[in-house]
Amino acid sequence: MSVDLAHIRQVMAEADCLYPEAEVEAAIDHVAAAINGELAERNPVVFCVMNGGLIFAGKLLPKLGFPLELSYLHATRYRSETTGGELFWKAKPELSFIDRDVLIIDDILDEGHTLGAIVDFCQHAGAANVHIAVLIDKTHDRKARQDLKANYVGLPCIDRYIFGYGMDYKGYWRNAPGIYAVKGL
Known part of the structure; x- marks a missing residue:
């Protein structure tokens, strides 16, 4: 399948920057402080949700x-x-987390179908507690479950198609240094 790189570049050139890099980094610092305050003594198992959670987890x-x-x-x-x-x-958790706290790191809580299923899996497989850290929590009324809430949220976000810091546009721009919204979406 051929990719139109000119289109991919145009999307970035026309995108609205919702959160510049400095604001995203400050939000990650805030999330880290909250996790340090709550999980430091709990010996957690941490799972990064691929591929979206990779950059947030790495930071x-x-x-x-x-x-x-x-x-x-x-x-x-x-x-x-x-x-x-x-x-x-595609890849199940390889570490045992029975009777342990689990921290799931993901890029975004949008509608929450997949994240909810991952949480359910961890709970049913014996996790003592499951905590969720997301960089972005999208604000809309389409959440799959009202009971699914992130414990740690970097930034709220309006309901637009966004990319950057792990989130992609057609597989591209996960590496964008900020949170961007596609023009018109």
């Missing part, structure tokens, strides 16, 4: 000043479809 983890075990997980509900179905694990 956040060095700011956590306590011992933790780290791994990743990769789950999807789409499997080459346009609508979500049953949770499919």
Whole structure:
């Protein structure tokens, strides 16, 4: 499949910067302080949700000043479809977290279908507590579950198609140094 790089570049050139890099970094510092205050003595297992959570986790983890075990997980509900179905694990958690606190790090809490399924999996597999850290919590009324809330939120965000800091536009711009909204979306 051919990618129109001119279009990808144009999307960035026309995008609205919702949060510049300095604001995002300050938000990550705030999240780290809250996690340090609450989880430092709980010996958590930390899971980065791939691929979106990678940049947020990479920025956040060095700011956590306590011992933790780290791994990743990769789950999807789409499997080459346009609508979500049953949770499919591309990579299941490899560390045991039975009777331990789990911290899930992800880029965004949007509608929450996949994140909710990951939380349910961890709870049913024996986690003592499941905590969620997201860089972005989108503000809208389409949340899949009213009971799914992030414990640690970097920034709230309006309901637009966003990219940067792990979030992508058609697979690109996860590396954008800020949070951007696609023009017209």
